[in-house]
Amino acid sequence: MAHDLLLFAGPKIGSTWTLRAWLILKHYGIPFDEQLFDYNTDDGFARLKQESPSGWVPVLWHDGKPIWDTLSIAEYLNELFPEHQMWPSEPRARAVARSVAAEMHSSFGALRVEMPMIFGEKHTISPSDACKANIARIENMWTDCRAEFGADGPFLFGDFSIADAMYAPVVSRFRTYGVESDSASVTDYRNAIWNLPAMQAWGAGAISSADG
Numbered sequence: 001m002a003h004d005l006l007l008f009a010g011p012k013i014g015s016t017w018t019l020r021a022w023l024i025l026k027h028y029g030i031p032f033d034e035q036l037f038d039y040n041t042d043d044g045f046a047r048l049k050q051e052s053p054s055g056w057v058p059v060l061w062h063d064g065k066p067i068w069d070t071l072s073i074a075e076y077l078n079e080l081f082p083e084h085q086m087w088p089s090e091p092r093a094r095a096v097a098r099s100v101a102a103e104m105h106s107s108f109g110a111l112r113v114e115m116p117m118i119f120g121e122k123h124t125i126s127p128s129d130a131c132k133a134n135i136a137r138i139e140n141m142w143t144d145c146r147a148e149f150g151a152d153g154p155f156l157f158g159d160f161s162i163a164d165a166m167y168a169p170v171v172s173r174f175r176t177y178g179v180e181s182d183s184a185s186v187t188d189y190r191n192a193i194w195n196l197p198a199m200q201a202w203g204a205g206a207i208s209s210a211d212g
């Protein structure tokens with residue numbers, strides 16, 4: 001079935017929420033068009049507030065009608081393309097995958113403020129205790145998911161899922177700010193996300209837009 005999908009997108013260097021939706025589309029090979037809103041410029045910001053129903057990116061337009069907010073977009077794509085099984089098939093694994101995705105959506109305020117995504121760059125900061133606690137919680141969560149559900153592949157629930165897309169910007173942030181881990185499980189997971197062809201394609205876009 002052909003679909004007419006258009007993603008309202010933010011700049012690849014810093015738009016974490018766009019990255020999540022974009023990665024799902026790209027990883028599963030779903031054809032889509034992209035319209036960039038560089039909300040760091042006055043004009044791009046004004047256009048975004050005017051043209052996006054929510055005033056934010058990402059927005060997925062399907063056959064000319066909008067779906068907004070990243071988790072809704074992810075759920076919608078999963079329903080539109082059931083052949084990709086974007087959540088784990090086993091009920092408990094699926095519930096936990098939804099829990100970790102929702103936790104990313106609603107938490108980690110200190111990490112978001114102190115470690116903004118600057119894709120591909122390296123920066124030094126001194127994280128606050130709250131930010132360190134966010135990092136520890138995320139690493140523990142990744143370790144637990146990998147231990148309980150990750151036997152069949154390198155991702156949180158074995159195969160790539162929506163939960164992994166939710167944490168992809170965190171992997172980028174950890175690289176940018178030099179967050180290191182003693183845990184092989186955490187390091188392997190970070191490498192699996194970083195080396196995803198779709199993640200690398202996003203990075204190439206971040207570099208070319210910075211050059212341009």
Ligand SMILES: N[C@@H](CCC(=O)N[C@@H](CS)C(=O)NCC(=O)O)C(=O)O
Binds near residue numbers: 018039055069071
């Ligand atoms: N809850 C929203 C958050 C979206 C969001 O924060 N988008 C940022 C870019 S990553 C944005 O549109 N920023 C534009 C602005 O600051 O006005 C979602 O999950 O999609």
